Amino acid sequence: MSKQEIKIQTTNNLNSLPGVGGFPSAPGPIGVFDSGYGGLTILDKIRTELPGYDYLYLGDNARTPYGTRSFDVVYKYTLECVTHLFAMGCQLVVLACNTASAKALRSIQQRNLPLMDSSRRVLGVIRPTVEAVGALTHTNHIGLLATTGTVQSNSYPLEIQKINSDIIVTSEACPMWVPLIENNEHLSEGADYFIRKNVKNLLDADPLIDTIMLGCTHYPLLEDKIKACLPEGITLVSQGEIVARSLADYLNRHPEMDARCTRNATCRYMTTESTEKFSSSASIFLNEEVQAEHLDLG
């Protein structure tokens, strides 16, 4: 499907959504979006850093994984979900998904926000991660473990180049990791096999790597198993705290947006799939029980 077709289709979808063309203008919760459960690892750290705010999490579990999908499809799905979050009152949305940040963020910011509501903001996770990781390497050789989509987008190497052109990024796509996590198989021996294989591929490709980024918000659940495969002296970096600190800094620097985010310390969870499955699986990612609500994308 061409980008032009996507654009027309998206415009039709937008027109049929409640609230579009007149999103609620009152302050609202901070929206946090992921293709599935992975964004919960980011939400968890954001809520620790910024506990007073209200949050609305949306997992597009019905269409996960995004990591193996094309640019156009990830863009279309992400835009639909962001639009729903806007319609539900969010003034600020964090794409807590590297694949969506890599494949949809720029288009949404540049093409869609000016048409939808230029005062709203959508933020991604790649830029803050790159800024933090660039300062950690001593060898200037960084490894990236991410979905196929994020690796193919080349977003991480491109962003790192903007910060330090001496840094070499070597990437390894791990297409099995998200399905293992989404199916609650991440602690199995099957998971061990794929983790060992992908980590070995990465380190064989560049033995000078001293810092590895987990460029997928699902992967913190595999952190212990990944660390067990790593030789001494390699730093493994998860994004949660980095993104949380970056959001706190953003709100500090943008008081006008801060004032548009409500603060009653609440958190709502929405899923495009079964609420029972989401509620039980979400507890793997969070240390609390959640009651999810269903969102019908129409």
Ligand code: DGL
């Ligand atoms: N959690 C998403 C990310 O950070 C990807 C998961 C998926 O493949 O849908 O890339």
